[in-house]
Amino acid sequence: MTTAPTNASAEVTAIDAAARWPLLLLIASAISWLVLSGVLALIASIQLVQPAFLADCSVFTHGRTVAMQESIFVYGWAANAGLAIALWILGRLGGSLLRATNWVVAGTVAWNLAVALGVIGIAIGDATSIVLLELPRYVQLIMVVAYGAIAVSGVLAWIGRRTEGTYAAQWYAVAALFLFPWLFSAAQMMLLWAPLRGTLQAVAAGWFSQGVWTLWLAPLALAAAYYVVPKVTGRVLPSYEFAPHSFWCLLVVGGFTGGRHLVGGPVPAWIASLAIVSCVLLLFHYFIVFINLRGGLGRGSTAARLVSVGLLAYALGGLVDAITAFRGVALVTQFTFIDVAQQQLALYGGFSLILLGAIYFAVPRLTGRSWVSGALVSGHAALLLAGVAVLVASLSAAGWAQGHDLLNAKTSFATIAEHTRTWLLLGTAAQGVLLFGNLLLLVNFLQTAWATCCPTAPSAENPFRQPSSMEATAS
Template sequence: MTSAQTEISEVDSTARFPLSLLLAFAVLWALAGGALALLNYAQTLDPALLADCALLTYGRVRGMQETALVYGWAGNAGFAVALWLLGRLSGAPLRSLNWVVVGTLFWNFGVALAIGGIAGGHGTSIVLLRMPAYVQWFLLAAFAAIAVPGVLAWTGRAHKPMFAAQWYAVAALFLFPWLFSAAHVMLVVAPLRGVLQPVAEAWFAQSLWTLWMAPVALAAAYYLVPKITGRAIPSYDFAGLGFWTLLVIGAWTGGRHLIGGPVPAWIATIGIVACAVLTFHYLVVAINLSGAFRRSGFTLKFVAFGVAAYVLGGFADAVLSLRSVAEVTQFTWMSQAQSQLALLGAFSMIVTGAIYFLVPRIANQPWVSTPLIRAHYAAAVIGVIALVGGLAAAGIVQGRDLNNAAVALVDIATHTRPWLLVAAAGQALLLVGNLVLAAHLVRLWTTKPETPAAELIREPHAMEASAS
């Protein structure tokens, strides 16, 4: 057996169907969420658009696109990447994969039910938890089923010492059900009263990023960078400190969303301090994953852009949480720029790079067209820059005008309109990129290859044994 053939391992072949199912749903939801997001920006620019259609009013479309992108795209893609990594690093094929298939079907039925419920007016006003209450426990049960093989791979791993990629993947699997169930109880079943409610909402919205989506993306990055470059992670001893800094401090940064709000000032102060402390984590990530910027290849290009966006977003959070800055940027489009940089710039780019790496291995056939991958990368990079840049500029203009009593609200909308057009164009480019990825996946899954991937893929250096 050649070294290239060993790269297509039993871990990949046994998990082919469930992982492909997860990725298929992920791309479908990315397309649906992107289309809804584009419609949402169109409604922002033209408030009369679909105003008479109750199912597609601005608020409901906002909740639908948020649910599709976070729980549809990020959820399914995150599951696929985390399970594949844990299987690879465990040294044995994933077990109990029937749980993944059943859980995937129920998870995506739940996401569809959630979006339908939001359209029907049964959603909540809670950011990142806008789905109806009757769907939330359903998703939690589906998550538990999907996570079973990942937990078994972690507990039954051949090498007891864990790598950084495993730390982050396992943390994401265990922390999501805690976050989701706690938020469901505190905000839906027995909602907190008074000032505690916005505090809990801010905690959940921030924790869903720092303790679930970010760890999944970092797990992929910490695996792919040394795997592809063939070099151990620099300053790897600090990776553990960066990991625990994220887990311990990450959730405390939610208070920054409450600056100037009707809450005790110390809560916002804790959030500001936590953002400053968390810059240590971002600095460690930047040093550890600097190798992504030194090699070519489409996988590393996606990962490098995602890592840059992740680090940039972390330092931007620290700056924007300062009270003097928040006086201008708080409650403006800037908050949307931050969230889109995190979800579409950091998470999506890193996970997309992982998808381009793992799909040929689980399908045992190479990608059909390199130009399509280049087109996707170009559309994604330009789209993210335009989207985030447009929203950030709109936020600065909006904040400046809101602090000027002489500027009328109508004038504020006029001043932000050009930048929102730029953001809408960026969202359209991201949708085009996802369409390219979907078409490429369909071609790969429906075309019988002349040469199996095992004979074409050069096996990257086996860095699992020395650094993840």
């Protein structure tokens, strides 16, 4: 590789080199958690068709397995990956070296220890039984502090930015950095330290769990998408002038979708009505995101492919959310696997595919070398896309059958289990495929990080190379 440094130096910069190890640590933790959550998802999925599976073991009751899987997925994988990409984007767009990287390292270690401790807590029976807030309360305070330590670096990069204008990627990243600690600590306060009364807890929990999605995870994913897509296409985003409207629409309206799962529940009906209206208003946001970022569709590299499919899943997830919120539809879909399918479409299809694409884009730039194995990259991408598609489709089919059966009181639960069995088995297979694919990513990532840390042939690789060679070419 003897490319002139001039045209490539724009790609691997001193900013990347300075942020290399803290961000690689975040990404490494994220991928490890993703694999672990895949193992638990597989167990939980098998239990749905075979209730006796691991039932004797108190650590793996279905409820605890689901709680551990969900916590690991959100606080292990999504938080680490999202923060890594958000900090990287804020550093690059801010135009100066990331500061406070020691804080990032200390915060990452503390955060991951807290999540690990919390998951052990769930396994031994300390779960709080609140969706997305399952981790026992003794780790949650540590998590808030650790999150703050990691976010400091991003906030400093935002405040000390050297550029005149700001970009959509920056708004979303900063919003996610700020909003999560507020949301998280408010929810802890209302649900764990000074719990609200009766079903108000369900209202607050709904506000929190929808907020985790619309005010934290979705902005993190969009920060990645708004950064990667223009980089890949090399073009100005179409209708970019609408991006601020879409941004504020997500933040202002998104928080009101909290009552979405309380249709027909023991709470005042206006809470659900407000959420339904908000879900529909939010379609404006999904539409603008789609219009802005549609240019990434059909691009060759693995990173671009994952991000663009992720964006499609993101927009589709919003649409499904709005449709299933309506009372007439919720009558069938509520309390069924369709809700699970919608969640997987958003979290796996939307968030994770975008973030994985961003990781495939960022790691070569952070390490200054391409992925060790191109075959593993394309293998992972193919397994991911197939796995997510089959998972969401099979869960929806299972939910559809379940929803119609539930409306007929003569159908016993044993019969429903028979009707959904095939689909749930298919979903289990999809979980297996996803787990295997993510293992490929883990192997590839560890090899790449190892090669960066201890190059076998000293300086055989020139850190300044053609941008194109950084993309995984086998796609």
